Amino acid sequence: MRNQRRNTKLTAIAAATAALALGLTACGTASDPGAKAVSGDKAAAAGEPLVVAASPTPHADILEFVKKNLADKAGLKLEVKEFTDYVLPNTATQQGQVDANFFQHKPYLDDFNQKNKTTIVPVVNVHLEPLGLYSKTVKSLKDIKAGQTIAVPNDTTNEGRALQLLAENGLITLKDGVGTSAKLSDITDKKGLEFKELEAATVPRALNDVDAAVINGNYAIEADLEPAKDSLALEKAEGNPYANFLAVKKGNENDPRVKTLAKLLNSPEVKKYIEDTYTGSVVPAFGAPAK
Structure with a gap:
């Protein structure tokens, strides 16, 4: 197209x-x-x-x-x-x-x-x-283990959004009330995970270098990923x-x-x-x- x-x-x-x-x-x-x-x-x-x-x-x-x-x-x-x-x-x-x-x-x-x-x-x-969580090596959320690295967008709003997605799926714990303004410093329990902050547009290209990555929907599509099918976790549309x-x-x-x-x-x-x-x-x- x-x-x-x-x-x-x-x-x-x-x-x-x-x-x-x-x-x-x-x-x-x-x-x-x-x-x-x-x-x-x-x-x-x-x-x-x-x-x-x-x-x-x-x-x-x-x-x-x-x-x-x-x-x-x-x-x-x-x-x-x-x-x-x-x-x-x-x-x-x-x-x-x-x-x-x-x-x-x-x-x-x-x-x-x-x-x-x-x-x-x-x-x-x-x-x-x-917004979705993707991986080239991990097949499901339960396979993400301590010591692995997750890439997240580094702009203020999308990083908070990414961290909320990870928290909602039990991969991290955030301070109460931080909402979508969450930062890496607001993580109270990393569960042994490491994080790599990257510009949103470059996150898909890092998939081969990290264990998983939170990617914006438009950049996922450009990278030939199908969010509804390929993501390990995906934001809900309602609300x-x-x-x-x-x-x-x-x-x-x-x-x-x-x-x-x-x-x-x-x-x-x-x-x-x-x-x-x-x-x-x-x-x-x-x-x-x-x-």
Whole structure:
């Protein structure tokens, strides 16, 4: 599917990224310096395409489905730009190099805005990618023993989420009340396990070097893993706060193009596409984002 994309690949703007990241890790690509910047404070000219930054899978795939099957009929010109990290989509949106992004959940965005003084806001929920525990050598949870190493994402929200998954499955014990903000220092009983903190995008590549790894759903799919089938443990969808959403710079929520895309992303056609394509590895989670 990815070979059919006509997305614009993005080149690095290292200095701008370093200034805005403020401790958040990044890799991969940045926005095209030759691309026309879109003002975050002015209404877009009629007929201009809506440019959306997205992670390759499943975000860009879902947007490409909308572009090819729904956008023309709705009068929307849609352009998808792929990013392979969790920092640059927000910085490009804040700077007006893209109009919107689709790659993140609310806990991550809240943490990002606070650390980077950005003003990105969610528009509409689209789907959930359950976080999972994977291994190339271990066949079940009961086979994970003291002395083994588990890789976890190192960004604030996803590490806490990963540790909660491990705690819920009896692999570690956490301090009471730490919730999804848990850190390695909040583990009260490691049960002899060791942990390796890595940028979320690189965790799948570490599977051969560790005994198990907690991997974000989109990166698992890109690594040819099937979360619903290959994981040793998987997050539950019900009541999960980590729905991924369409987001824009504050003030652009009422852009007619954004409203049109939000409606299309919550359409019955997209629901069927997600269910048919990802068979439980990605699940629809439509509606208004959490406050």
